[in-house]
Amino acid sequence: MAKTETTYPISRATKKGVVGHLAVAATVLILMMAFGIIMLFNQGGLITISPDLFYSIMTVHGIGMVGMASLGGAAIMWYFLCKYVPLNPKVLMTNLVLSVIGIAMILIAAFVFKFSDAWTFLYPLPSVSAKQHGMAGAMFFLNGVLFVGVGFLIMYLEIGRKIAKQYGGLMNGLGWDMLFGKSDKHYGPPAAVVASTMVVICNSTAILAGATVIIMSIINILNPSIVFDALLAKHLTYAFGHIFANATIYMAVVGVYEILAKYADRPWKANKVFLIAWNFSTLFTLMIYTHHLLMDFAVPKWMLLIGQIFSYANGLPVMVVTAYGALMIVYRSGLRWDMASGLMFLAMFGWVGGAVPAIIDATIVVNHVMHNTKWVPGHFHIYMGLGVTIMIIAFMYYYNKVEGNRRDHSWDRISAAFYTVFFLGLTGSFLYAGKISAPRRWAVHLPEWMLSDIVGGISACFVLAATISFTLRFFANVKYTRTANTTEEMVHDTTSLMKKSS
Amino acid sequence: MYQQLAWILTVVLVFALAVVFLTIARKTARRVDYQPIQEKGYRIRKYWFISLVSVMVIATFFSLRDLPYHDATAAAATGAKVVNVEGYQFYWKLSQEEFYVGEPVQFNVTSMDVNHGFGLYDENMQLLAQTQAMPGYTNVVDFTFTKPGKYQILCLEYCSVGHHVMVKEIVVKEKGGASDGQN
Ligand code: HEM
Ligand SMILES: [Cu+2]
Ligand SMILES: [Cu+2]
Numbered sequence: 001m002a003k004t005e006t007t008y009p010i011s012r013a014t015k016k017g018v019v020g021h022l023a024v025a026a027t028v029l030i031l032m033m034a035f036g037i038i039m040l041f042n043q044g045g046l047i048t049i050s051p052d053l054f055y056s057i058m059t060v061h062g063i064g065m066v067g068m069a070s071l072g073g074a075a076i077m078w079y080f081l082c083k084y085v086p087l088n089p090k091v092l093m094t095n096l097v098l099s100v101i102g103i104a105m106i107l108i109a110a111f112v113f114k115f116s117d118a119w120t121f122l123y124p125l126p127s128v129s130a131k132q133h134g135m136a137g138a139m140f141f142l143n144g145v146l147f148v149g150v151g152f153l154i155m156y157l158e159i160g161r162k163i164a165k166q167y168g169g170l171m172n173g174l175g176w177d178m179l180f181g182k183s184d185k186h187y188g189p190p191a192a193v194v195a196s197t198m199v200v201i202c203n204s205t206a207i208l209a210g211a212t213v214i215i216m217s218i219i220n221i222l223n224p225s226i227v228f229d230a231l232l233a234k235h236l237t238y239a240f241g242h243i244f245a246n247a248t249i250y251m252a253v254v255g256v257y258e259i260l261a262k263y264a265d266r267p268w269k270a271n272k273v274f275l276i277a278w279n280f281s282t283l284f285t286l287m288i289y290t291h292h293l294l295m296d297f298a299v300p301k302w303m304l305l306i307g308q309i310f311s312y313a314n315g316l317p318v319m320v321v322t323a324y325g326a327l328m329i330v331y332r333s334g335l336r337w338d339m340a341s342g343l344m345f346l347a348m349f350g351w352v353g354g355a356v357p358a359i360i361d362a363t364i365v366v367n368h369v370m371h372n373t374k375w376v377p378g379h380f381h382i383y384m385g386l387g388v389t390i391m392i393i394a395f396m397y398y399y400n401k402v403e404g405n406r407r408d409h410s411w412d413r414i415s416a417a418f419y420t421v422f423f424l425g426l427t428g429s430f431l432y433a434g435k436i437s438a439p440r441r442w443a444v445h446l447p448e449w450m451l452s453d454i455v456g457g458i459s460a461c462f463v464l465a466a467t468i469s470f471t472l473r474f475f476a477n478v479k480y481t482r483t484a485n486t487t488e489e490m491v492h493d494t495t496s497l498m499k500k501s502s
Numbered sequence: 503m504y505q506q507l508a509w510i511l512t513v514v515l516v517f518a519l520a521v522v523f524l525t526i527a528r529k530t531a532r533r534v535d536y537q538p539i540q541e542k543g544y545r546i547r548k549y550w551f552i553s554l555v556s557v558m559v560i561a562t563f564f565s566l567r568d569l570p571y572h573d574a575t576a577a578a579a580t581g582a583k584v585v586n587v588e589g590y591q592f593y594w595k596l597s598q599e600e601f602y603v604g605e606p607v608q609f610n611v612t613s614m615d616v617n618h619g620f621g622l623y624d625e626n627m628q629l630l631a632q633t634q635a636m637p638g639y640t641n642v643v644d645f646t647f648t649k650p651g652k653y654q655i656l657c658l659e660y661c662s663v664g665h666h667v668m669v670k671e672i673v674v675k676e677k678g679g680a681s682d683g684q685n
Contacts, residue, residue, distance in 0.1 A: 125616045296634045297641040312558045320551045327526045328543040334533025349523040357512045366504045368570045369629045372658040435509040437629035442666040
């Protein structure tokens with residue numbers, strides 16, 4: 001057996017940063033779910049809001065949920081990673097502060113300046129809208145996203161740098177020394193390090209692509225005579241959007257590795273197959289964003305074939321290694337199911353379950369009749385709502401348990417059951433709407449699509465209720481944790497941090 | 503057809519997954535040694551991997567035989583009727599709005615402002631074909647109508663607040679006859 005890694009204690013400042021991330025994520029989650037319900041009831045004809053407001057809400061829901069998942073994922077990744085790699089907690093706080101500023105700017109853009117160009121802000125839409133309604137909305141939004149991106153980029157630089165230092169090169173975080181025979185160890189670095197390395201590589205690339213297209217849009221708004229190629233912009237947009245949204249689960253899955261291994265009291269080690277899987281995940285995640293361009297016939301055919309074939313292949317690491325590993329590690333382990341372990345396990349089901357309709361839709365002939373129908377939000381709501389979001393909630397329970405000795409209540413298990421069943425109802429209603437060709441992103445629906453909207457909206461009300469319960473329980477308990485940080489302390493801390501940096 | 507297939511496959515596979523996860527979740531109570539579980543698990547995994555890859559290879563093989571990608575010069579060879587489609591915020595402009603059953607049509611799709619999506623729907627509001635309408639590019643959809651009736655073009659790429667009003671009706675008639683196909 002390889003000797004166990006040295007581990008570092010988790011500092012108070014780190015815990016503050018982690019709780020701060022979770023608190024913002026949970027608050028945003030609840031607000032965005034409420035927005036989701038408003039959208040569905042409007043589409044279902046139960047209420048009527050103006051299309052302008054609908055699309056502003058849609059924009060905020062999209063970016064808000066992706067941001068929420070990123071913040072929650074970052075909290076999980078950081079909390080576990082800093083046991084193996086000493087990380088500077090100020091960087092975590094900086095990310096939180098920049099993200100909160102970014103979120104505020106995005107809300108101002110959408111609700112004060114009526115920005116509604118969707119979270120994917122496909123060029124040249126923001127500049128065309130800016131010409132029609134003034135540039136303030138687009139400027140607030142694009143710069144807000146940039147703030148969030150910069151916060152994360154700084155975080156990834158810190159993580160990447162420290163992993164490289166500890167393991168003698170960033171790629172050794174993915175076990176290259178072991179895979180390519182320069183090390184005689186049987187196992188690579190801890191799973192948390194492997195996953196974090198993958199995320200650093202993929203998401204830094206994503207953020208750079210996103211920053212490029214945001215700056216292109218801003219230039220075009222400020223000086224409309226400078227124009228860019230719409231297809232190039234779309235490539236950059238989806239290189240950003242696809243990878244950034246995907247990276248949320250690769251950050252959060254660190255919690256699955258750590259928590260299930262601990263509960264099952266079995267090691268979840270990075271053996272050769274594990275490392276190979278994560279190396280391929282890294283590569284595929286960078287390549288397969290072209291599945292968003294399958295209906296752009298101007299894209300070279302080979303790129304579109306990559307989009308299909310490697311989207312299939314990208315299912316393999318999770319289905320054969322990560323989810324399979326989760327099944328193996330709990331099997332006859334004697335582990336106790338509670339909120340933390342149970343939800344982490346459920347989240348693996350959500351991940352694979354979401355991959356099924358995603359892979360089907362990445363088939364070009366299927367995409368031809370399902371792209372940009374409700375099928376698309378159908379599949380990513382499974383993987384985000386029953387995957388990433390569940391991992392974040394599981395971690396909230398784990399955190400209070402480990403740091404604050406809190407126990408689950410039977411009420412928690414009821415909430416979890418409601419969340420699961422009704423989230424399946426919500427996503428089922430989306431997929432069904434996709435099957436009957438209802439387009440996505442339509443403020444107003446035809447009568448034949450409305451039943452699915454109403455079913456989805458009602459299901460979502462139960463999901464929201466369960467989420468509020470999870471969140472209240474988290475906030476009520478987190479006060480008693482050893483971090484004992486009140487909101488005042490946090491506000492104080494973040495403002496002093498801002499003062500220092502200005 | 504593909505929609506139906508996608509739906510059934512998804513429902514069946516997700517259900518099967520749920521069964522697997524639930525089964526394993528219920529088999530955690532008694533603790534046994536991990537070593538033999540790992541050995542057996544890795545052996546099963548090999549077959550699981552091979553079967554997944556085989557399914558993917560077969561699906562790839564069959565699904566790549568009928569790609570919707572056609573190039574703009576094909577019309578000359580096939581004698582298809584060429585229709586120019588332009589997307590604007592928030593309407594469609596077509597060089598022709600009446601078509602005949604059995605006649606191959608080539609839609610040359612582009613946009614004059616932001617990105618739009620050209621989605622061709624039949625009378626039952628089922629999506630038959632689509633492509634993106636992107637400024638500066640022309641994407642080609644080849645289509646031969648097999649039934650007369652009223653068809654609609656819906657916008658399938660978000661293009662700002664009037665996205666959902668971008669609907670255009672086109673008519674397909676029986677070849678040679680004056681009938682509108684309704685009776
Ligand atoms: C109560 C739960 C939720 C409800 C009711 C809900 C509802 C909706 C609705 C109605 C849409 C627009 C669908 C359309 O295109 O017509 C949407 C889009 C979206 N949702 Fe959710 N959602 C929920 C949870 C989530 C979660 C948990 C996430 C991610 C963590 C998420 C991420 C997104 C994203 C990224 C979009 C795309 C926005 C766009 O098309 O621009 N949603 N959601
Ligand atoms: Cu994608
Ligand atoms: Cu549109």
